Amino acid sequence: MDKLSKPIIWTAVILLLMTTDFSSTCRHGLKGANAFHYNTGFVQSGWGNPATGNGQSQNTAGEISWKQLADVTYVLKYNKQFDGDIMYPVFGAAVKKLAGKEWIIEGYMIPLDIKSGLYAVSRNPYAACFFCGAAGVESVVSLKFKTKPRRYKTDEYCVMKGVLMLNDDNVNDFIYLFKSTEEVKK
Incomplete structure (x- = not known):
């Protein structure tokens, strides 16, 4: 091989890897027989679904699905703070x-913001979440914890319980918020 062939081959390999969609091999969130797959809508955790009445609830709170939270549209309005x-x-x-x-x-x-205990729970892992432009704002819920939360890792799969609040006027926060949030142990 001459001196020019190696860099050309490596450049071609890198370009091929950069342009390949590996998402079909991704299996985030699959957890055994009761697997939750973020494209299916309803959560399958065994607690029961309030929309269908299936299952016995181990908590006073019912389950909410990401599909249910998708019931939102948007309207363009002038915002004085951002002058647009x-x-x-x-x-x-x-x-x-x-x-x-x-x-x-x-x-x-x-x-x-880990230091202040500010977290959100997302329908999708970080690489495919709202912040990366791969999902809508309805796929993220801001968590306002009851007490200072433990330190969570990015993409840690969690079950959270809280009071759902709708935000249709504060553009500096998410449209969905969970107040008095606490983690539910499975």
Whole structure:
């Protein structure tokens, strides 16, 4: 091989790897027989689903699915703080009925500010979450913990319980918030 062939081959290999979609090999969140797969919608954890009435609940809170949280549209409105138009959420009737009640949700932990205990739970792992542009804002829930939380790792799969609040006016926070959040041990 001459001196020029090696760099050309390595460049071609690197370009091939950079342009290949490996997402079909990704299996985040699959946990045995009761696997939760983030493309399926409803969580399958064995606690029962309030939408279908299936199963026996081990907690006072029912489960909420990411599919249920997708019941939102957006409207463009002027925002004085940013001096421009911003998309504001318009919650559907089904998701409005969920507000103010305690729910359980499963997802991937996204640390926002570890020192202050600011976290979000996401439908998708970090590499495919809202922050990376691969999902919508409805796929993330801001967590307001009851007490100082333990330190979570990025993409740690967790089960969280909290009171669902809808945010349709504060553009500096997520549209979904869990107040009085605590981790649920499986």
